[in-house]
Amino acid sequence: MKRTSLAGDSCPVARALDVFGDWWSLLIIRDASLGRRRFGEFQAGLGLAKNILASRLRTLVEHGILKTVPASDGSAYQEYVLTPKGHGIFPILVALRQWSEEFDDHPEEIATILVDREKGKPVRKLALFSQDGRLLNEADITLKQRPEAKRARASA
Amino acid sequence: MKRTSLAGDSCPVARALDVFGDWWSLLIIRDASLGRRRFGEFQAGLGLAKNILASRLRTLVEHGILKTVPASDGSAYQEYVLTPKGHGIFPILVALRQWSEEFDDHPEEIATILVDREKGKPVRKLALFSQDGRLLNEADITLKQRPEAKRARASA
DNA sequence: CTTGTGTAGTTGCAATATTAAACCAGATGC
DNA sequence: GCATCTGGTTTAATATTGCAACTACACAAG
Numbered sequence: 001m002k003r004t005s006l007a008g009d010s011c012p013v014a015r016a017l018d019v020f021g022d023w024w025s026l027l028i029i030r031d032a033s034l035g036r037r038r039f040g041e042f043q044a045g046l047g048l049a050k051n052i053l054a055s056r057l058r059t060l061v062e063h064g065i066l067k068t069v070p071a072s073d074g075s076a077y078q079e080y081v082l083t084p085k086g087h088g089i090f091p092i093l094v095a096l097r098q099w100s101e102e103f104d105d106h107p108e109e110i111a112t113i114l115v116d117r118e119k120g121k122p123v124r125k126l127a128l129f130s131q132d133g134r135l136l137n138e139a140d141i142t143l144k145q146r147p148e149a150k151r152a153r154a155s156a
Numbered sequence: 157m158k159r160t161s162l163a164g165d166s167c168p169v170a171r172a173l174d175v176f177g178d179w180w181s182l183l184i185i186r187d188a189s190l191g192r193r194r195f196g197e198f199q200a201g202l203g204l205a206k207n208i209l210a211s212r213l214r215t216l217v218e219h220g221i222l223k224t225v226p227a228s229d230g231s232a233y234q235e236y237v238l239t240p241k242g243h244g245i246f247p248i249l250v251a252l253r254q255w256s257e258e259f260d261d262h263p264e265e266i267a268t269i270l271v272d273r274e275k276g277k278p279v280r281k282l283a284l285f286s287q288d289g290r291l292l293n294e295a296d297i298t299l300k301q302r303p304e305a306k307r308a309r310a311s312a
Numbered sequence: 313c314t315t316g317t318g319t320a321g322t323t324g325c326a327a328t329a330t331t332a333a334a335c336c337a338g339a340t341g342c
Numbered sequence: 343g344c345a346t347c348t349g350g351t352t353t354a355a356t357a358t359t360g361c362a363a364c365t366a367c368a369c370a371a372g
Contacts, residue, residue, distance in 0.1 A: 001331050001356045010267035012256030013186050013249055030169050039320055049360050054321060076368060085259045090294045091282050092255060093169055095248040100168030103241045111166035112299040116286040124287060126247050129280045130272040136279060138246045143268040195349050205331050210350060232339060
């Protein structure tokens with residue numbers, strides 16, 4: 001009766017959700033990407049229970065999204081920072097943000113906007129392009145079975 | 157002691173997660189975007205308990221992501237289809253997929269690839285551009301306080 | 313070195329959510 | 343009309359979440 005795991009699923013969306021698809025993980029990752037590093041910072045900023053936070057940090061570290069490093073202030077504590085795999089989640093956060101900006105019923109409650117650091121102007125919407133540079137929308141794409149070949153069989 | 161709601165949060169990421177950030181909603185939306193419409197299709201395809209599915213469908217309809225329509229086969233049953241707000245989640249699904257494709261520890265278990273329908277070639281990675289067309293990455297952006305930010309609690 | 317305070321958790325318990333399975337009503341098919 | 347299919351709801355067991363209390367160690371002051 002455990003919560004059903006999506007780990008072995010063949011769908012990459014499900015596989016991603018299996019790693020950080022719970023109620024808090026993406027918010028922890030968001031805070032990490034904003035520079036929060038310490039257990040107490042996450043706990044105070046998110047307002048979640050400490051046992052839940054400890055559990056989430058543990059699994060995010062296990063999955064290689066966060067790693068622990070010695071505290072940057074020279075103390076004996078540790079800090080949690082994003083790995084490259086964790087930084088790879090950034091586009092997902094942007095996509096979530098842009099969906100709320102476009103479709104939220106109360107957009108006036110949104111406090112911040114994403115701007116490019118150089119010019120201070122809002123960014124464009126994330127866009128999907130074909131290999132030859134055409135702009136694609138949902139109707140222009142389809143799923144194809146992955147060619148099973150690829151990896152050299154038996155790396156012997 | 158209820159599961160803490162993120163609905164009133166000022167962060168657009170949290171607001172999006174409040175709507176479809178649970179264990180099953182995004183998978184239901186994924187299936188809907190692949191053309192699944194019937195309760196039984198979702199239930200069989202996802203393998204989740206029927207009461208959970210019923211509950212999720214109800215809240216997704218309440219949030220305006222799905223709507224019910226008369227069955228397309230002329231029967232007296234109803235079907236669930238994505239609204240424009242629901243179709244707007246598509247880039248999030250793409251971002252999740254691309255993260256798994258790039259960072260999953262067992263990418264050989266991923267069954268499908270996303271191709272453009274016209275040429276049948278894999279799509280490019282989602283990309284974020286500035287208003288004047290420069291390609292941006294995580295380090296090139298920053299958050300700015302929204303000018304007319306109204307009341308709200310908590311973080312960025 | 314002793315006391316006090318802050319940080320980072322763990323533990324125990326109550327409340328809530330998820331699951332699986334049984335049940336049920338209306339629609340469909342024969 | 344009767345059996346079956348579809349789309350749920352109900353019930354009971356189990357798992358997860360949230361909260362509060364507790365602990366262990368770090369650090370700072372005296």
